[in-house]
Amino acid sequence: MGVLSMTSCKMRPSHTLLSLLLCAVALAEDTPCEFGGHTKFRWVGQSLPDDSVLRDLAGSTSVDMAGELRLNVSAKREKWDFHADYQLIALHSEFLPAGMPDDDSRLFDLTAVLDDGDELAVLHRLDRFWVGHAGDRTVVRLGRQALSWGNGLFFAPMDLVNPFDPTTIDTEYKTGDDMLYVQYLRDNGDDVQSAVVFRRNALSGEIEADEATVALKYHGFVGDGEFDVLVAESYDDLVVGAGGTRSIGGAILRGDIVLTDTATETVVEVVTNLSYSWTWNDRNVSGAAEYYYDGSDRHYLAASLMIEMSPLWMVTPTLVSNVDDPSALLQLVTQYSLSDNMTFLGSVNIPFGANGSEFGGPDSGVPNKYLSIDAGVFAQIAWYF
Numbered sequence: 001m002g003v004l005s006m007t008s009c010k011m012r013p014s015h016t017l018l019s020l021l022l023c024a025v026a027l028a029e030d031t032p033c034e035f036g037g038h039t040k041f042r043w044v045g046q047s048l049p050d051d052s053v054l055r056d057l058a059g060s061t062s063v064d065m066a067g068e069l070r071l072n073v074s075a076k077r078e079k080w081d082f083h084a085d086y087q088l089i090a091l092h093s094e095f096l097p098a099g100m101p102d103d104d105s106r107l108f109d110l111t112a113v114l115d116d117g118d119e120l121a122v123l124h125r126l127d128r129f130w131v132g133h134a135g136d137r138t139v140v141r142l143g144r145q146a147l148s149w150g151n152g153l154f155f156a157p158m159d160l161v162n163p164f165d166p167t168t169i170d171t172e173y174k175t176g177d178d179m180l181y182v183q184y185l186r187d188n189g190d191d192v193q194s195a196v197v198f199r200r201n202a203l204s205g206e207i208e209a210d211e212a213t214v215a216l217k218y219h220g221f222v223g224d225g226e227f228d229v230l231v232a233e234s235y236d237d238l239v240v241g242a243g244g245t246r247s248i249g250g251a252i253l254r255g256d257i258v259l260t261d262t263a264t265e266t267v268v269e270v271v272t273n274l275s276y277s278w279t280w281n282d283r284n285v286s287g288a289a290e291y292y293y294d295g296s297d298r299h300y301l302a303a304s305l306m307i308e309m310s311p312l313w314m315v316t317p318t319l320v321s322n323v324d325d326p327s328a329l330l331q332l333v334t335q336y337s338l339s340d341n342m343t344f345l346g347s348v349n350i351p352f353g354a355n356g357s358e359f360g361g362p363d364s365g366v367p368n369k370y371l372s373i374d375a376g377v378f379a380q381i382a383w384y385f
Helices: 001-009 013-026
Strands: 033-047 061-077 079-093 113-116 120-134 138-145 177-185 192-196 211-221 223-232 239-246 251-263 266-280 283-293 301-312 314-321 328-338 342-353 376-384
Touching: 223 251
Parallel strands: none
Antiparallel strands: 033 061, 033 376, 061 079, 079 120, 113 120, 120 138, 138 177, 177 192, 192 211, 211 223, 223 239, 239 251, 251 266, 266 283, 283 301, 301 314, 314 328, 328 342, 342 376
16 A cells, blocks of 8 residues: 555544444434435546646546445434435546545545555545434534535635536535534525534644634525625635525526635635526527636636437537636537436537646646646446435
């Protein structure tokens, strides 16, 4: 086993005891349990141009492969809930350990590397692990869970906890984080959500307040629209935000504005999008367009069309562009239902832009070399049970 295995394969004793206790409660004879999960196999092929610094590591093309087994168990007893998602992951890549999940900055160390080599790694982990209580008006959950806030479709400045990259293809599961989550439902249908995300300093391993996120969000209704108000402290920065959604002539208009007060500056992020669904040539089509300002003088435009070619086959061309470079990434995503419990997800990805641009290839720090890529292919088969 390599150095990576030696530093990450030990779960803290207190967490192991907690795991055993909660599993015992969940699997008690008088507690109904639900089991499910999936297996996924992913293949990613990437061509690399002559001036790419990555070509020096992998050659003219690189191939990454990943296999995942995910087992989900949930149990409910009266007003109490328990949920755990276990992952067994095998990765093959010429760029390891980049892209490997870890818990270096999370409160609980629930990831263990079983084997790691130059291009192959096998690990297992708990991606969800929480216990919750649901009352008439309140929901409380403690443990590893996922949280998604905000009204962005591609970019999500209000999503303070582990947001998806706008070019992510498989967005079925967001990686979980360790937190306390509380929701309170008001009589008028509005609700208040709060979250405390506990984190460690990835270098020292110590729990530190300035690594945490403490957030409060109010969600309400006004006429035909909805609104959100956010107040948070994240990584020792004050964050405030507001957003909402509204129907306009059959389309849905969404947007958020988020201000982050750092030690050196105040950053203002803005995202707004418009989505609309219609029928074209007897096919259902959903379109979306989004504008995003990242607070550092960079403006982005993104757009997609989801076309139902048949009840089993969806095609989604997507374009994400940096207006200032200019550069862009075109993704042609296809999803096909092979059977009741098997799905194919694929994408052809084509970047555009000059050397030094975001999607054309940022500077690598090496003279005349860039972090650039050419066209790539993503293919994934998932089986659900």
